[in-house]
Amino acid sequence: IVTIAKLTKVCVLRVCQDKLCFGPTGPRATREARLWCEVSRGAFYQFNMEGVSEELNEIYLELTSEHLPRAVRNAGNAASLKLQLTNKRRPCLTVVVELASRTGHTHVMVHDLPVRVLPRTWWKEYPEPNVQVSDVSVYLPGLRILKSIVERMANMGENVLVEANLNGKMNLSVETDVVSIKSYFKNLGNPPKSALSVTQDRDPETMVQVWVENRKLLQFFEGQQINPTMTLCNILSNTLLHLVLVHEDVSLQYFIPAL
Structure with missing residues (x-):
């Protein structure tokens, strides 16, 4: 949370039968x-969740992330921590935090966060991301x-x-009129599937690169508090930097477009 x-001011919470999805607010x-x-x-x-029907068994909520x-x-x-969709004069995402005291008594804190329930006719405006096959x-x-x-x-x-290749190497560099800085990483490893879509004549040492705004990349690293068990960097040459964090039941993807 x-x-x-830290990564978005307003998001859409999509409640499904098997997961919660936090995504952007539209095009x-x-x-x-x-x-x-x-x-x-x-x-x-x-x-527990129940949509309007078996075919439309989802709920879409727009909320202020902060x-x-x-x-x-204090959770x-x-x-215990409970999330509920409630109607208190207006739709709310109610957060109930139960705190246990040293004396054995419990103290319950209730927060009613206003949300906007998105109509079914709008759902198609909030699809899951279409992840393109990366070059590395x-x-x-x-x-x-x-x-x-x-x-x-x-x-x-x-x-x-940001540049990387199929031999587990990655470089970060910045250049100005007065200074040039470059950091080198090696032996990082590549996911097994990363080489499947690569043509046979491609040199594994060839670096695939993408220029992105430093501000956006820094925002990602400053915001993440997931403590992931797996982290990936996918690059679509001169088009997209796709960062992935995975920790047990949580996965987070961040898409930074090229300059």
Whole structure:
């Protein structure tokens, strides 16, 4: 929730039978970075939802992202946390946090977050992201190290060049009229499927690159608090930087368009 709030101001929460999806609020300019996050029902002790019919068994809500972290701020040591769609003069996402005290008593905090229920005729405007086949895919190095490097580069220039190849190498670089900085990473590894769509005559050492805004890349590293078990960097040459974080029942994708 904290990560989502740092990456987008307003999002659409799509409640499905088997997961929750947090996505963008609709068609945007192609130059804008976009978020897609999924939380499977396995992350919850209890998960109940019912749509309007078996064919339309989903619920779409538009909400202000920053309201969520405030509601769950004290939930770290909570006995339970409940999310409910309620109607309190207007539709709300109600967050119920049950806190246990040292004396054995419980203290319940209730937050009613206003939401906008999106009509079914609008659902097609909020599809799941269409992930294009990337030219190269590589596992990311430590995110703290990357964040530190990107922070320093952000002080040097507005844009950063991200490049990688099929031999597990990745470089980050920034250039201005007065300075040029480049960081090299090797032996990162490539996902097994990354080489399937590559032509036989392609040299694994060939670097695939994309220029992106340093501000958007830094926003991603500053916002993430998922502590992922797997991190991926997918590059569509000179078109898109696609970052993926996975941790148990949570997956987060961030799409940064090329300059």
